Amino acid sequence: MLCRRFRFRRYQLKKDSLRALNEGHPWIFRGAMSSAAEVFPDGQWLALVDGQNRPVGFGIYQAEGAVGIRVLRPGATPPDSDWLQRRLNRALERRADLRQRVEGFRALNGESDGFPGVVLDVYGRVGVLQTYCAGVDSLGRYAAALACRSLDLPGLLWKPPQRRSGPGPVRRVLRGQVPRCVAFAEEGMRLVADLEGGQKTGLFLDLRGLRRWIRNSDLTGRRVLNLFSYTGTLGLAAELAGAREVWQVDASAQALAFAGHHHVQDPARHRLVQADVFEWLKDLSQDELFDLVVVDPPALTTRADQVERVLARQARLVSRAAAHLAPGGTLVACDCTSRIPRTRFQQMLKKAVPLRHRQTLLPEEDHAPRFAEADYLKVEIYR
Numbered sequence: 001m002l003c004r005r006f007r008f009r010r011y012q013l014k015k016d017s018l019r020a021l022n023e024g025h026p027w028i029f030r031g032a033m034s035s036a037a038e039v040f041p042d043g044q045w046l047a048l049v050d051g052q053n054r055p056v057g058f059g060i061y062q063a064e065g066a067v068g069i070r071v072l073r074p075g076a077t078p079p080d081s082d083w084l085q086r087r088l089n090r091a092l093e094r095r096a097d098l099r100q101r102v103e104g105f106r107a108l109n110g111e112s113d114g115f116p117g118v119v120l121d122v123y124g125r126v127g128v129l130q131t132y133c134a135g136v137d138s139l140g141r142y143a144a145a146l147a148c149r150s151l152d153l154p155g156l157l158w159k160p161p162q163r164r165s166g167p168g169p170v171r172r173v174l175r176g177q178v179p180r181c182v183a184f185a186e187e188g189m190r191l192v193a194d195l196e197g198g199q200k201t202g203l204f205l206d207l208r209g210l211r212r213w214i215r216n217s218d219l220t221g222r223r224v225l226n227l228f229s230y231t232g233t234l235g236l237a238a239e240l241a242g243a244r245e246v247w248q249v250d251a252s253a254q255a256l257a258f259a260g261h262h263h264v265q266d267p268a269r270h271r272l273v274q275a276d277v278f279e280w281l282k283d284l285s286q287d288e289l290f291d292l293v294v295v296d297p298p299a300l301t302t303r304a305d306q307v308e309r310v311l312a313r314q315a316r317l318v319s320r321a322a323a324h325l326a327p328g329g330t331l332v333a334c335d336c337t338s339r340i341p342r343t344r345f346q347q348m349l350k351k352a353v354p355l356r357h358r359q360t361l362l363p364e365e366d367h368a369p370r371f372a373e374a375d376y377l378k379v380e381i382y383r
């Protein structure tokens with residue numbers, strides 16, 4: 001039983017935190033915690049109690065960052081392996097339709113699936129696990145092993161992202177043989193995830209809806225500019241939609257080489273440019289016009305006090321990009337900064353681009369956010 005493996009220490013919640021817990025929020029923010037928590041080591045499992053010492057939930061202490069406790073299970077009953085298996089089953093059931101259509105999907109989406117700080121992406125027959133703080137490493141490994149069994153995955157890679165608290169665990173194969181890259185099908189497209197050197201778990205699965213949207217657009221004979229292209233999956237979608245020319249710009253030479261190798265069918269139609277997009281756009285000739293421009297920068301801050309500055313920077317970026325739209329052209333503006341709320345991003349775009357808003361692409365079911373802070377990815381389409 002999972003609960004036997006962990007020793008819970010008691011922590012009494014303050015009123016505001018208790019209210020958040022009762023409302024179903026999966027985080028207790030550090031600012032709402034008492035100094036009693038300061039003695040806990042990073043990753044300590046906690047039994048949470050109310051003012052009358054009654055058990056109200058179970059969580060994991062995180063020593064750094066704005067989130068102080070990630071709630072694992074609300075209520076008086078400790079989490080155990082049966083309960084975790086049920087949670088996993090529910091997460092996989094939610095993806096049952098999606099799994100019929102694609103071989104690459106997010107099997108566990110952190111707090112939104114009830115697995116705090118744990119992400120498990122599946123590419124073909126390989127799972128890639130990410131755990132975002134020390135306290136969830138064992139939970140993540142346990143949940144990923146259960147998922148491998150349920151999904152019959154022979155390979156499992158653990159790829160912990162860099163931790164703010166210093167060097168964490170290193171990338172490790174937890175099960176079977178894991179290749180450097182994996183090809184998988186996504187609604188008729190053949191994509192390849194870079195498990196060895198790629199960003200995140202290897203590929204941006206959360207852009208599936210945008211790949212589909214581009215692929216279903218009629219781009220016959222059109223010119224496309226894909227800014228912050230990473231390994232060029234959007235560029236491939238554009239090529240398959242008939243684009244005559246696809247320019248893809250990214251700072252990472254490795255990502256572009258991977259794009260050229262795996263996501264380009266007709267090299268004559270692609271131009272891969274390694275550059276800092278913010279500088280490159282300033283120097284791009286005003287005569288270069290494109291029918292579709294995609295702007296998908298990385299998350300630009302994790303700090304609340306920098307949000308306004310980042311929005312101003314994004315406004316300059318999208319208005320520079322929009323200046324290269326051919327008449328009647330389409331701009332796709334994305335943002336993956338979780339600190340920036342969807343409405344603030346939309347307001348910024350409304351001011352920054354003199355275009356008609358056409359569509360908002362919402363996250364797909366495997367990335368569905370179940371609380372406000374998890375709603376990180378925005379994709380807005382303008383013409």
Ligand SMILES: C[S@@+](CC[C@H](N)C(=O)[O-])C[C@H]1O[C@@H](n2cnc3c(N)ncnc32)[C@H](O)[C@@H]1O
Binds near residue numbers: 203231250298
């Ligand atoms: C959110 S990812 C883009 C994902 C991509 N749209 C796709 O389809 O997979 C952000 C990308 O921006 C790149 N990047 C970060 N800073 C950059 C910069 N200043 N100029 C160009 N590329 C940058 C990263 O290498 C990364 O590939």
